[in-house]
Amino acid sequence: MKTLxxxxxxxxxxxxxxxxxxxxxxxxxxAFLDVAGRWDPSLALVMLGAVGVHAVFLLRxxxxxxxxxxxRFAAPSQSKVDLSLxxxxxxxxxxxxxxxxxxxxxxxxxxxxxxDVLLFVGSMLAGMLLFGFWTRARASG
Amino acid sequence: xSSLFLPLLGGALIGVSASLLLLLNGRIAGxxxxxxxxxxxxxGDRGWRLSFLAGMLGGGLLLRFGWPGxxxxxxxxxxxxxxxAGLLVGVGTRLGNGCTSGHGVCGISRxxxxxxxxxxxxxxxxxxxxFVVRHVLGGAT
Numbered sequence: 018m019k020t021l022x023x024x025x026x027x028x029x030x031x032x033x034x035x036x037x038x039x040x041x042x043x044x045x046x047x048a049f050l051d052v053a054g055r056w057d058p059s060l061a062l063v064m065l066g067a068v069g070v071h072a073v074f075l076l077r078x079x080x081x082x083x084x085x086x087x088x089r090f091a092a093p094s095q096s097k098v099d100l101s102l103x104x105x106x107x108x109x110x111x112x113x114x115x116x117x118x119x120x121x122x123x124x125x126x127x128x129x130x131x132x133d134v135l136l137f138v139g140s141m142l143a144g145m146l147l148f149g150f151w152t153r154a155r156a157s158g
Numbered sequence: 159x160s161s162l163f164l165p166l167l168g169g170a171l172i173g174v175s176a177s178l179l180l181l182l183n184g185r186i187a188g189x190x191x192x193x194x195x196x197x198x199x200x201x202g203d204r205g206w207r208l209s210f211l212a213g214m215l216g217g218g219l220l221l222r223f224g225w226p227g228x229x230x231x232x233x234x235x236x237x238x239x240x241x242x243a244g245l246l247v248g249v250g251t252r253l254g255n256g257c258t259s260g261h262g263v264c265g266i267s268r269x270x271x272x273x274x275x276x277x278x279x280x281x282x283x284x285x286x287x288x289f290v291v292r293h294v295l296g297g298a299t
Contacts, residue, residue: 030213032218036221043232085181106276124218144249
């Protein structure tokens with residue numbers, strides 16, 4: 018129960034951070050990516066702020082043997098740079114550049130009730146589901 | 159002033175959220191990983207994921223009613239672009255194991271080379287996509 022509450026609280030904070038930072042405005046995101054046009058570099062500060070704060074906290078968190086509410090830390094599953102990583106990141110980047118939504122801001126923006134964001138998130142979840150089917154089919158076949 | 163302050167503050171909140179999720183739950187605050195894991199094998203692992211995403215929606219609602227300007231809407235010429243972009247983001251983030259939050263914030267904060275490569279790749283792909291759409295094709299999607 019506590020882990021559900023803490024996860025929910027973190028979700029709220031994360032969404033507020035995205036909103037205050039400007040990440041939930043697709044026009045602003047596209048202006049950030051439009052380096053050859055009227056470039057708006059301010060969103061780089063969102064990443065700077067997030068990485069700066071998280072990196073400092075990480076120094077302390079990493080000294081703990083285990084998290085507060087769970088038996089162990091989930092470790093990142095892989096460590097090497099491979100074709101999947103680069104190809105996946107490239108596909109994601111194209112999708113991000115077409116509309117201006119990455120996953121976090123898209124989920125947050127569902128709160129608008131807009132049909133466009135619903136269609137985007139639905140397609141994104143469908144893409145994740147399709148990828149799951151594909152990897153399982155490949156693993157078993 | 160606020161044009162610099164708000165992105166930094168938003169980023170800092172994201173950093174606090176990612177730090178709390180790791181400290182309390184031992185989990186990495188990568189939104190595509192949290193959502194994609196819903197379709198994975200372990201059903202006992204779904205609660206905190208749904209709770210986090212519900213929290214994001216809650217944060218979105220707080221933004222919607224507390225600061226309406228924070229949530230924008232995509233500007234695209236038709237639903238096909240939203241579906242295509244959503245699918246690309248969904249498949250790409252699963253294939254590449256992360257998005258702006260998981261690789262760009264959490265991965266870079268802990269000095270992961272994989273995440274640095276992924277972040278540079280999706281940034282480059284997104285910038286190139288916006289360049290082609292706006293300056294080669296001369297319009298919006």
